[in-house]
Amino acid sequence: xxxxxxxxxxxxxxxxxxxxxxxxxxxxxxxxxxxxxxxxxxxxxxxxxxxxxxxxxxxxxxxx
Numbered sequence: 369x370x371x372x373x374x375x376x377x378x379x380x381x382x383x384x385x386x387x388x389x390x391x392x393x394x395x396x397x398x399x400x401x402x403x404x405x406x407x408x409x410x411x412x413x414x415x416x417x418x419x420x421x422x423x424x425x426x427x428x429x430x431x432x
Contacts, residue, residue, distance in 0.1 A: 370408050379400050403415050
């Protein structure tokens with residue numbers, strides 16, 4: 369029986385950013401993409417989610 373699965377892609381700031389004084393204002397992780405795929409039992413499927421350099425930039429709350 370086939371099933372729909374949702375693939376989530378999260379990115380997180382690196383240790384250097386988390387140790388910075390404004391780290392408490394940074395999200396621990398951020399959803400940057402997702403896709404719904406239909407798979408058969410035992411099937412494996414590769415999912416590609418496009419990212420840009422902007423997806424790896426982090427700003428403290430209230431900044432953008």
